[in-house]
Amino acid sequence: MSAIPDDSPQPAGLRQLEAFLEMMAAERGASRNTLSAYRSDLLDFARFCSGRRVPLLAASSADLRAYLQTLHAGGVAARTAVRRLSALRQFYLYLVREGVRTDDPTDTLDRPRPGRPLPKVLSEGEVAALLAAARSLPDEEGLRASALLELLYATGMRVSELVTLPRRAIRPGAEAILIRGKGGKERLVPLGPVARQAVEAWLARLASRPTRGSGERYLFPSRSRAGHLTRQGFALLLKEVALAAGLDPARVSPHVLRHAFATHLLARGADLRSLQILLGHADIATTEIYTHLAEGRIERAVVEHHPLARRRTPHSRSG
Numbered sequence: 001m002s003a004i005p006d007d008s009p010q011p012a013g014l015r016q017l018e019a020f021l022e023m024m025a026a027e028r029g030a031s032r033n034t035l036s037a038y039r040s041d042l043l044d045f046a047r048f049c050s051g052r053r054v055p056l057l058a059a060s061s062a063d064l065r066a067y068l069q070t071l072h073a074g075g076v077a078a079r080t081a082v083r084r085l086s087a088l089r090q091f092y093l094y095l096v097r098e099g100v101r102t103d104d105p106t107d108t109l110d111r112p113r114p115g116r117p118l119p120k121v122l123s124e125g126e127v128a129a130l131l132a133a134a135r136s137l138p139d140e141e142g143l144r145a146s147a148l149l150e151l152l153y154a155t156g157m158r159v160s161e162l163v164t165l166p167r168r169a170i171r172p173g174a175e176a177i178l179i180r181g182k183g184g185k186e187r188l189v190p191l192g193p194v195a196r197q198a199v200e201a202w203l204a205r206l207a208s209r210p211t212r213g214s215g216e217r218y219l220f221p222s223r224s225r226a227g228h229l230t231r232q233g234f235a236l237l238l239k240e241v242a243l244a245a246g247l248d249p250a251r252v253s254p255h256v257l258r259h260a261f262a263t264h265l266l267a268r269g270a271d272l273r274s275l276q277i278l279l280g281h282a283d284i285a286t287t288e289i290y291t292h293l294a295e296g297r298i299e300r301a302v303v304e305h306h307p308l309a310r311r312r313t314p315h316s317r318s319g
Helices: 011-028 032-051 061-073 078-097 124-136 139-155 159-163 193-207 213-217 231-244 254-267 272-279 284-293 295-305
Strands: 176-180 186-190
Touching: 011 032, 011 078, 032 061, 032 078, 061 078, 124 139, 124 231, 124 254, 139 159, 139 176, 139 193, 139 231, 139 254, 159 231, 159 254, 186 272, 231 254, 254 272, 254 284, 272 284
Parallel strands: none
Antiparallel strands: 176 186
């Protein structure tokens, strides 16, 4: 009995597939996981071609479109379809370069658009419960937790920016904080009085501690190798605070608080460009994911402020 199933690709297709994978490994340094994913994706399409009695090496654009439609009809995630099409593009480009084919059947294919997940959002009341729970923790733990959460919600900074904040980033009485973000880019973000008070209380506690070496440079020092609170450490602390606040810990993470900062600002009238600057987004397209929450606010703004919306119609005149 043959070890190759009836719907397997022809030997010539298998040989070219393996040669392609060898090229990916030798010339492009593809990892074992990448090669395994490419092999799986290409074999899946090869079986589809075999079912249509089309050799893998002779597949047309119509065959590829039919394959992508089958993936969609079968409920395959858009991201998976994008990955499979990427593997097919690489494979057929390789065949053209090797002279096996004179045309690339993937040239005319549109890239499937992966759905962009909307951010998880906490209500203003839920965030208030988190902040209150942080303040209620005992002694130094409460001071630190309150400073961390108040800072994160007041500025919307990334968790990596938060845990690595140097002490000098916050001056006594300062109304803004200098944040160093991705690529070393700096941005100045306003700091409200509540967050400022929480941080100053934490700084006062730090000043009463004995000197502990390199950790002295950070606002949130720890005994970790880096000398500051780790992202994982803060995430665990946030889960504890969520439990104390009566919230499902699975719904709460540092990034969820960053989302809360953005969505609550937008809902209260902040413009998208200002939000982009506060969040440190290089491209405003990244910030636009929050606009789905502002549709109602935008509609109200037009009704309340557009001059045509305020003009009375002839039928509305009295007399």
